[in-house]
Structures are given as structure tokens and as C-alpha cells.
Amino acid sequence: MTSEMRANPVYTAHDYPLIRNLSDDDMPATWEEWRAAFEKLEAENRRQHSIACRVRVDAGKFKAWLEANSLSGSERTRQRYAQERLDMKRARQAERRAMERIVFPERLRRVESSSTGTKSERSFGLIHAAIAGLALAWLAHHWLG
Structure with a gap:
């Protein structure tokens, strides 16, 4: 590249x-x-x-x-x-942004619609954040050795 x-x-x-x-x-x-x-x-x-x-x-x-x-x-x-x-x-930055779009699609929709969301929607977002953090840590471990 x-x-x-x-x-x-x-x-x-x-x-x-x-x-x-x-x-x-x-x-x-x-x-x-x-x-x-x-x-x-x-x-x-x-x-x-x-x-x-x-x-x-x-x-x-x-x-x-x-x-x-x-x-x-x-x-x-x-x-x-x-x-x-x-x-x-x-x-790596581009991959991180792409991963966020895959893992956090509801965040993009929320930003566009400016909705506050319900408690269950926010909990679901936290689960996605935890999964994304683990995925990024795994990728960083393999990329950076």
C-alpha cells in the first residue's frame, strides 16, 4: 500500500x-x-x-x-x-475505522438520527464495545507481535 x-x-x-x-x-x-x-x-x-x-x-x-x-x-x-x-x-487506522463501522453500526444510526435510545439499546452498545475492544487487542497483538 x-x-x-x-x-x-x-x-x-x-x-x-x-x-x-x-x-x-x-x-x-x-x-x-x-x-x-x-x-x-x-x-x-x-x-x-x-x-x-x-x-x-x-x-x-x-x-x-x-x-x-x-x-x-x-x-x-x-x-x-x-x-x-x-x-x-x-x-491500521483505516482498519480500526472499518471495524467500528462493522461492530458499531447502531452508533452511526444514532448519531444520524440524534436519538437517545432506551436502556436496553445502550446495554447492547456496551456489549459491542467490549467485543470490539477484544477484537482490536487481538489484532494489535498479532500485528505488533
């Missing part, structure tokens, strides 16, 4: 030296230099009305991803990793 939203990989000051060690390209020597260049890039993107979502790159997870995909660290692979993380997050 390719997102319509572009990802911008970002790094913490703590992770930056580790990410830099994983990379075979020329990254700025310090996090502060990288941060200044990143802020200039974001400002230019805003002027051009090109919005991207910041995606934090964790050094340990990035290293594991590189090894799992037999890749070396580069600007391109950092961008690809960030985009995959963003796309997965957006897919």
Missing part, C-alpha cells in the same frame, strides 16, 4: 549517531546539523505547499529492518522505511 501522504524520516539526538553508523552515505556529522537542514527542508516544503508527515526512525528497529530486507543504510532506505511505517500506521 502506498500512502498519499509522504513520510519524512526524523531522528532523536540519541538515535542519530547510531543511524549515522548504519548509513553508507554522507549524513551531517551531528544531530544539530541534521536538524537545521531538516528544518530548512520543511520550511521549503511548506512554501511549496508540499506537506509530509514526520516519522521517527528508531535505530534498533531500523537496523533490524535493514537486516531483514538485506539492505544497507542510505537516504533512500531511510525514506523507504519511514514510508512503510507511515503506510502501516494509516492502514
Whole structure:
């Protein structure tokens, strides 16, 4: 799945030296230099009305991803990793919304009709909420490991 939203990989000051060690390209020597260049890039993107979502790159997870995909660290692979993380997050959000529409169809009808409902209708909604919570917990467990 390719997102319509572009990802911008970002790094913490703590992770930056580790990410830099994983990379075979020329990254700025310090996090502060990288941060200044990143802020200039974001400002230019805003002027051009090109919005991207910041995606934090964790050094340990990035290293594991590189090894799992037999890749070396580069600007391109950092961008690809960030985009995959963003796309997965957006897919999970879409699935959550779809699950809510399946599990809570009466909530959608109630919002549209603005009815308060009877006590038994509200109890039925609580049962659906409990089932949905269990389903989402199960999905999260399997997706996130």
C-alpha cells in the first residue's frame, strides 16, 4: 500500500549517531546539523505547499529492518522505511475505522438520527464495545507481535 501522504524520516539526538553508523552515505556529522537542514527542508516544503508527515526512525528497529530486507543504510532506505511505517500506521487506522463501522453500526444510526435510545439499546452498545475492544487487542497483538 502506498500512502498519499509522504513520510519524512526524523531522528532523536540519541538515535542519530547510531543511524549515522548504519548509513553508507554522507549524513551531517551531528544531530544539530541534521536538524537545521531538516528544518530548512520543511520550511521549503511548506512554501511549496508540499506537506509530509514526520516519522521517527528508531535505530534498533531500523537496523533490524535493514537486516531483514538485506539492505544497507542510505537516504533512500531511510525514506523507504519511514514510508512503510507511515503506510502501516494509516492502514491500521483505516482498519480500526472499518471495524467500528462493522461492530458499531447502531452508533452511526444514532448519531444520524440524534436519538437517545432506551436502556436496553445502550446495554447492547456496551456489549459491542467490549467485543470490539477484544477484537482490536487481538489484532494489535498479532500485528505488533
